[in-house]
Amino acid sequence: MLAGAERRQPLWLPGDVALLSSLNLVAAALLVAAAWATTATDDLSLRVAWVNLGVVGLLVAGAGNVLWLLAGRRAIGERRAELLVAPSEVGADDDATAPTRALATMAAPPDRLVSVARATLFHRDDCPLVQGKPVTAGIRSRHERAGRRPCGVCLP
């Protein structure tokens, strides 16, 4: 049974979005400032200094982009680890046909953990505290990374 209307957890957390956009905005501002300043002065050494500011902006943007992609990679890795178990962890099934064996290597899905938007707790989806509320489902590590703590009633 699903509790209320279900939304899937997005790949990137709001914190990731905020970091990416703020670093790229800073970078764009530095680049615009450098572009404007290099034409505003006739002094060669001053112009070189402003070019350096632009390079700093480019590095800031690069750092933001790399952090964003790493956050996405990590979220996918964590989720895959919770969904799929390595074949060696599952007893070999001799009579199983190939498709069933492939499915047998998938773990039982982890308990569905949900949270209400902007709440500080996460719950099992059958917890009475979230019944009928719009919830977002996600794996445990995602809830924990978003700063949520396990509910004291349903003890997820």
Added chain:
Amino acid sequence: MELMTFVRNQRDRVAAWLAIGLGVLALVVGWFGVSGTPFPAEQLPYVVTGGLGGLFLLGIGALLWLSADLRDEWRKLDAIEQLLRSQRSDAAAPPPASRRRQAA
């Protein structure tokens, strides 16, 4: 229209190509600007706008493209999780011996 459908479904990849195209354009314009004058002081504005600006746009393009790949993978995991859950609820209904029964 097949092209319109593609653009709608692959919005992030279209944006990625757009950013990459603009970045290359900026690099080319910057190169012409720099080669057009022998004075370093006059070359530097082109280095910033064309060179650094072009690299910034190329970075945005790569970011959008790789993000689209990651989003695809995330959606695939959504589908896998859904499949696992539907299997578990299938398996929960009949007695445990028929765990691997074929769908009737």
